[in-house]
Amino acid sequence: MSEPELTRLLTRAAEEIRPTRPAEAGWDRAGRVRRARRAAGAAAVAVVLVGGGTTALLHRSGPPPAAPRPSVTSAPSAPVVQRPPDRLGQAGDPLGRLGDRVAYRLSDRPVSRALALYQPVDPETGDAGQVRVLGADGMVRELDVVTLAPTRDAEGNEAAALKPGSLSPDGRTAAFAQTGEVVVVGLTDGGVRRYPLAGYLEHVVWTGDRLLVGDDDTAYELDRRTGKARKLPVDPWMLVVPEPARAAGDLFTVGGWSGDGGLAVRRFPASGGAPERRPVTAGELPPGHQVNEVYGRGWQRGDRIGQAGWITTAGAAGTMSGAEGVAVLDARTGAVTRLLDLGREDRAKGCCEVYGWTADDALLLRYDAGLARWRPETGAVDWVASDVPGRLSIAAR
Numbered sequence: 001m002s003e004p005e006l007t008r009l010l011t012r013a014a015e016e017i018r019p020t021r022p023a024e025a026g027w028d029r030a031g032r033v034r035r036a037r038r039a040a041g042a043a044a045v046a047v048v049l050v051g052g053g054t055t056a057l058l059h060r061s062g063p064p065p066a067a068p069r070p071s072v073t074s075a076p077s078a079p080v081v082q083r084p085p086d087r088l089g090q091a092g093d094p095l096g097r098l099g100d101r102v103a104y105r106l107s108d109r110p111v112s113r114a115l116a117l118y119q120p121v122d123p124e125t126g127d128a129g130q131v132r133v134l135g136a137d138g139m140v141r142e143l144d145v146v147t148l149a150p151t152r153d154a155e156g157n158e159a160a161a162l163k164p165g166s167l168s169p170d171g172r173t174a175a176f177a178q179t180g181e182v183v184v185v186g187l188t189d190g191g192v193r194r195y196p197l198a199g200y201l202e203h204v205v206w207t208g209d210r211l212l213v214g215d216d217d218t219a220y221e222l223d224r225r226t227g228k229a230r231k232l233p234v235d236p237w238m239l240v241v242p243e244p245a246r247a248a249g250d251l252f253t254v255g256g257w258s259g260d261g262g263l264a265v266r267r268f269p270a271s272g273g274a275p276e277r278r279p280v281t282a283g284e285l286p287p288g289h290q291v292n293e294v295y296g297r298g299w300q301r302g303d304r305i306g307q308a309g310w311i312t313t314a315g316a317a318g319t320m321s322g323a324e325g326v327a328v329l330d331a332r333t334g335a336v337t338r339l340l341d342l343g344r345e346d347r348a349k350g351c352c353e354v355y356g357w358t359a360d361d362a363l364l365l366r367y368d369a370g371l372a373r374w375r376p377e378t379g380a381v382d383w384v385a386s387d388v389p390g391r392l393s394i395a396a397r
Helices: 003-015 026-039
Strands: 114-120 132-135 140-142 173-186 192-200 203-207 210-214 219-222 229-232 251-255 264-268 276-279 290-301 304-315 318-330 336-343 354-357 363-367 370-374 381-385 390-394
Touching: 173 203, 173 210, 192 219, 251 290, 251 304, 290 318, 290 336, 290 354, 304 336, 304 354, 318 363, 354 390, 363 381
Parallel strands: none
Antiparallel strands: 114 132, 114 390, 132 140, 173 192, 203 210, 210 219, 219 229, 251 264, 264 276, 290 304, 304 318, 318 336, 354 363, 363 370, 370 381
């Protein structure tokens, strides 16, 4: 058997290993699950829908979107394809206290602003603990003002209640999708408000002060003043978290599979109209490199989208597919402009979800059981926090 044939067989074998908690590790097969459910004729979820057709769904009154950030000039020494060093340095970031012991209950000592939310998950059993709040004062609180259930889908698969998009950009509010409702918690006062919304809700994303939620195949904008929901023409699994400065602007999705030409960036204009599709291309990558499929949330920064996925790389030892990676995509063209090659050995499938951008244009990503920071323009990768297995949600920086 030739080396390429052996590689393909090993990759396929790895991909067919079923996770013990399908919904928690299910980003990679979400598209296939959705198509199967639609073919089975799953019943539609009843929701309160307001407003007119697709043309007006994304339109919002108010000030125009902020001007785009200027493009960052690439450092000449930074290659397009990068790899982390064998030993990471320490970033000295305030998020390094994510794993500290709980010092207070939120009800006793609310925060002025949260830096992040953290829900520990036992790597052996998959059991999720209580959500914790890391305040701007560096102290960890227990979110004791509400009891959260795991999210679940129609097939009974469960996942931790905390989602990457749960924490608002300003760090003052948290939202949690639950079956049949959305729970919103004021982190500065401990107040809790519940919004009934029928369905197996699994997704929550803030876009500025707008709150987007979703079930398996439908996204809604929830009006927190009235409690009414407006249907949006975007896929909730593929929705990119918008940059806070562009919260009133266009929405983007990233999803599909490169094997059938379906991997693409889609832009949904805020003014309405048909979405624009841009296939994800190799862009500036060397020959033999490509992004095959994506998982987790994409995060927007200007005209760039940071996104985790599975990649193919090429080198002196041959071509390797099924490797883990993080890509920077050009939202205007779909081209890959930077790629962090994380390899495949000793890494769990879907290991390295992205959690947002920092103020200095670095990407935060899950790295083993911790959190790392990658600077695409220099190639530097550093530890932010170690030994924090579970789910994270980080405020805008």
